[in-house]
Amino acid sequence: MASHQDKLCRDFLRSIQARIKNGEPRGPIFHELLKINHDHLELETMQACCLLRKMVEDIMVDRNIAGKRLERINMADRAAVLYELNVLDCFDGSHPYERLRIYYTRSGDYLNAIRVCEAYLRNTSPAQKRSDAQVYEQYISELKLKMSEERAALRDKQRSKEDV
Secondary structure, three states, X not given: OOOHHHHHHHHHHHHHHHHHHOOOOHHHHHHHHHOOOOOOOOHHHHXXXXXXXXXXXXXXXXXXXXXXXXXXXXXXHHHHHHHHHHHHOOOXXXXXXXXXXXXXXXXXXXXHHHHHHHHHHHHOOHHHHHHHHHHHHHHHHHHHHHHHHHHHHHHHHHHHHHHO
């Protein structure tokens, strides 16, 4: 007979599946699944928990792998879509954020590059962030500076046209 903790865990797993179906970000859900204590669970429930955790993680990791492949064949626009899905899912790792920062910076879309850097700082775990936080804050400062320089150059160009 199933223990009370086992029944609670099964209910929790069903609620996780419903949350994913409703579009809740996978990153925080993955971290919740990591915290489940398997000590008093029946084997079947423990296996279901591990399978769900692996499925959630695999979706996000597979997007990054597919994005890398797309970039190698010069399909950065399609790769960016996959990376954006991981940003929406609050992926805990630097890969999609870094790739999108580069993609948007190269295309001159500094607002989106800043948005992605800020999402990285918001979405990643303290351990991951500890090593990269200053780097991403520096990226944000540099991107804001580039944006203001471009705006100033555009204003100057418009003024010189008006003077003519």
